[in-house]
Amino acid sequence: MKDQERQPTGPVRLSLVRSLWYRSRREARDDAEAGRSITMPVSVGAPPLQQVLRRLAMGLLVLALTTLIVYADHEGYNDNSDGSVDLLDSAYYATVTLSTTGYGDITPVSDTARLVNILVITPLRVLFLIILVGTTLEVLTERTRQQVRIHRWRMRTRDHVVVVGYGTKGRHAVQTLVGQGVAKERIVVVDAQRKATEAAGDDGLVAVTGDATRSEVLRRAEVPHASRVIVAPQRDDTAALVTLTARQLNRRATIVVAAREDENVPLLRQSGANTVVTSSSSAGRLLGVSMVSPTVAKTLENLMTLGSGLTLFERPVTEGEEGQSPRSSADLVVAVVRDRQLLDYTDPRLTRLQQGDRVITVRRAVPAPEQV
Structure with missing residues (x-):
């Protein structure tokens, strides 16, 4: 399992950079559809107050840096009130400049001061404004960040386990896999119910919302690159269609299917299942043994x-x-x-x-x- 997790990171990073710079119409459509159906594990961020204090500290740091830059070349500036610029005047100039207020009472007059304003002060002003509106920008960039996470996950996911159905059987199957040492990052859940995929995301799993009998939904779960597939839907006919579709997409994967009735076991094996577990007959045998x-x-x-x-x-x-x-x-x-x-x-x-x-x-x- 450790060997399977060692994936090359170079091509992944190049593909990620390429996706941020250029995407074809088909890639953009696939990423948009994946963003609607793939649920990533929730990443716990800092509390709102900590985020505000962090942005405030960054803003003060930029203000202090600008003040030092101006004061280092204070002879190149002119103050209309007294003609000289001290440390307080430098802080005042930095404040009104970064906030784009610009009263004009202190101005750069030397070539060096004007060049520093062009190359240094202006980028710092932009950075200061970005920090001030960081909350708004964070909301605006959330979609891009989510698409980057999904794209990175799709490029790195190989030899993983796909669990179709996150009901009672699917959840216990995942618990057993985790208990046997399979990392949560190697497990992908597919379910048609949004509540089920959200529950899987809360449990730290990547989940895909959609009908698992459709090949495009299984492709979003990277079934063609999976090593194992667990099929645990509510109905046996659904299990047969999912198994047939998964086997068509992946000829080498081990497919384990949960069935309700014994009479459907041959059909599921013909559909491509390596192992079929009959829940009703197993429960019946356990009941009989319990009596004896x-x-x-x-x-x-x-x-x-x-x-x-x-x-x-x-x-x-x-x-x-x-x-x-x-x-x-x-x-x-x-x-x-x-x-x-x-x-x-x-x-x-x-x-x-x-x-x-x-x-x-x-x-x-x-x-x-x-x-x-």
């Missing part, structure tokens, strides 16, 4: 609940475990993935662990995060 043996049901619930007691974990075999029996491992090995085959602990081929094996173990779970 509540302790077994509780153990299964612990295994399926993140951060609760025990958890199943897949990892590569270590150098110290190579050539050893699975029973000699520090963790409880229940299965081994070898040459893309799943071998349970009773398989006679599991007398020794080999290089390249991936073991599925039961271990003590770490506490789950309170919120995604």
Whole structure:
């Protein structure tokens, strides 16, 4: 996962600069549509009072700098009242000049003073005005800043996880991914409901609002560059269409689909799903086990609940475990993935662990995060 996160930043920066300088009509249309549908995680800014005090300090700094510049060449200025310019006169001139009041009682008369006014004082006046109207400019530039964030995200997002549907199943899937070490920056949520995408944004996730059965919506979520796709909508027919569209856009991604009915599992597999989890039948089996043996049901619930007691974990075999029996491992090995085959602990081929094996173990779970 760390190797996947190392993305080249040079082309991204060049593309970002190019997008700020020039955009074709198609790129402008795509960015505008992305800005309406993509929800970025909310960035917490400074409180309003701190922003005002920061701008006030910057304005005073510019005023003090202008005063020093004028006073350093005070002989090049003329005061109509007494003919000389002292430090107080320099501060007065800087104040009326930066505020564009310009009474004209103190004027630059030497060539050096006039050149400094052209090259230094005028840019400082513009900077001072920008600071004064910073709140208004911040509102006006919010759209540009949002487009820059979205453009940068679209250029950097590769080998990520797309979760279609942010209902109960989608939220718990995201919680499990985060609990397994997947960074929130590597997860993108797609949902047709604005409330769901806003909730995902509040949880620190990038979210796309739109119908996931449409290819352009999945493209905004960068599905063609994703490594895994979780499909968890409310209806099985929607899941089939989303799976078919996602597989058409990405032939290599692992697609896991949640289905309600067992009879729809073959259709979802034909649509391109690698794994189909049937929620209704799984719940029914858990209910049956609970009636026969509540302790077994509780153990299964612990295994399926993140951060609760025990958890199943897949990892590569270590150098110290190579050539050893699975029973000699520090963790409880229940299965081994070898040459893309799943071998349970009773398989006679599991007398020794080999290089390249991936073991599925039961271990003590770490506490789950309170919120995604």
